[in-house]
Amino acid sequence: MSHVPVLLNEAIEILDPQKGEFFIDGTFGEGGHAKEILERLTPGGTLLGIDWDREILERNADLPNRWPENTVILENGNYADIPRILKDHYLAKADGMIVDLGFSSWHIDESKRGFSFAKDEPLDMRYNPERNDRTAYEVVNSLPEGELADVIYRYGEERNSRRIAKRIVEERRKKKIQTAHELSEIVNSVFRFKGGKLSPATKTFQAIRIYVNGEFENIRELLGSLPEILKPGGRLGVITFHSLEDKLVKDAFKLLHQKGQIDFLNKKVIKPGREEIIKNPKSRSAKLRGIKIK
Numbered sequence: 394m395s396h397v398p399v400l401l402n403e404a405i406e407i408l409d410p411q412k413g414e415f416f417i418d419g420t421f422g423e424g425g426h427a428k429e430i431l432e433r434l435t436p437g438g439t440l441l442g443i444d445w446d447r448e449i450l451e452r453n454a455d456l457p458n459r460w461p462e463n464t465v466i467l468e469n470g471n472y473a474d475i476p477r478i479l480k481d482h483y484l485a486k487a488d489g490m491i492v493d494l495g496f497s498s499w500h501i502d503e504s505k506r507g508f509s510f511a512k513d514e515p516l517d518m519r520y521n522p523e524r525n526d527r528t529a530y531e532v533v534n535s536l537p538e539g540e541l542a543d544v545i546y547r548y549g550e551e552r553n554s555r556r557i558a559k560r561i562v563e564e565r566r567k568k569k570i571q572t573a574h575e576l577s578e579i580v581n582s583v584f585r586f587k588g589g590k591l592s593p594a595t596k597t598f599q600a601i602r603i604y605v606n607g608e609f610e611n612i613r614e615l616l617g618s619l620p621e622i623l624k625p626g627g628r629l630g631v632i633t634f635h636s637l638e639d640k641l642v643k644d645a646f647k648l649l650h651q652k653g654q655i656d657f658l659n660k661k662v663i664k665p666g667r668e669e670i671i672k673n674p675k676s677r678s679a680k681l682r683g684i685k686i687k
């Protein structure tokens with residue numbers, strides 16, 4: 394299935410990339426947003442595309458060749474390390490940046506790393522298996538019950554976290570939990586009502602994925618180093634997919650605004666319209682916030 398970038402027109406409108414500018418795509422993924430940015434930077438623009446997942450980056454590495462009038466650098470790295478990545482490539486601060494948080498549809502559909510609860514895949518959930526040792530398998534099979542419950546509550550806002558952690562521990566005593574499907578069956582068994590739109594395992598899977606990848610630490614690190622990344626007048630757009638992620642971004646922007654360091658690019662948070670949600674139901678929870686460095 395081909396990837397459909399979320400809130401694409403809205404992001405391009407607020408970021409307003411211009412000919413010859415330097416932009417960073419901190420979550421290059423399948424290049425959906427990068428393509429449109431490259432189109433606007435032509436000719437003479439520069440794009441630094443970063444993704445923590447080497448496999449997804451390599452699969453899409455040919456894409457920028459369609460814009461030979463621009464300079465494109467693709468880097469397998471963490472957006473939390475952008476200040477260092479800029480220095481390594483002797484790049485100055487950028488005119489603009491987009492970060493489209495979380496995982497891509499490719500992770501769910503093709504990565505075979507246990508992101509989807511419907512699949513019988515090994516429990517991994519790492520974006521970067523080379524540089525991250527913490528797998529979902531270890532979290533599920535080794536974390537003490539209390540800590541596991543805290544992870545599920547804190548990163549999944551799951552009210553049944555204690556019961557879920559207890560059931561996981563009961564099951565793993567009998568036999569190690571090997572696959573995403575096994576884990577989802579265990580979580581589902583805690584719930585009596587299973588008929589809603591979302592699987593009862595959704596929040597638990599979200600929580601484990603966030604914990605495995607240190608997603609919130611990475612977002613905080615990135616938002617704390619914006620003045621090292623963007624020049625005065627530089628624009629940033631962040632797309633989030635759930636309330637915890639959005640709150641992190643909203644609070645960080647609010648603080649920067651109070652300190653007089655930024656202006657908001659949009660007064661109200663931007664959400665997908667009806668048409669986008671019908672075409673791409675995965676976009677329904679997306680939110681876009683934009684700022685400009687003063």
Ligand SMILES: C[S@@+](CC[C@H](N)C(=O)[O-])C[C@H]1O[C@@H](n2cnc3c(N)ncnc32)[C@H](O)[C@@H]1O
Nearest residue numbers: 398420422423424425426444445446471472493
């Ligand atoms: C929602 S997708 C981006 C999709 C992209 N905008 C597109 O249109 O194709 C998020 C991407 O961010 C990557 N990612 C997650 N955490 C990251 C991090 N800390 N640093 C860099 N990339 C990260 C994932 O591997 C995934 O490819």
